[in-house]
Amino acid sequence: QVQLVESGGGLVQAGGSLRLSCAASGLTFKNYGMGWFRQAPGQEREFVGTISLAGGWTSYADSVKGRFTISRENAKNTVYLQMNSLKPEDTAVYYCAAKFLNTGSRDDQYNYWGQGTQVTVSS
Secondary structure: OOEEEEEOOEEEEOOOOEEEEEEEEOOOHHHEEEEEEEEOOOOOOEEEEEEOOOOOOEEEOOOOOOOEEEEEEHHHOEEEEEEOOOOHHHOEEEEEEEEEOOOOOOHHHOOEEOOOEEEEEEO
């Protein structure tokens, strides 16, 4: 079956960096646009960014634009989220998701989800 497994979360001080990874299995990875979403306690899940099937196009939420970068390695079935200049408001559980043959910014557009990884940014 399809599995998306996130890793790389943790505790970091404000201004620091983290790189999240999402390893996919059970699907033809190159046929899926990939997205990152996050959910903070008591808040709805929100879009972070997305990357096209071949990785040539990305789009980001305004709140992370210029600080976060999404990339992918189709040969490794893996998508990454590089997070720089982290702020306490970036604290959340981060999820990767896969969308067949397209990308999107709405979570209901995605077919598969990972279990999430916690990112905590201290002030």
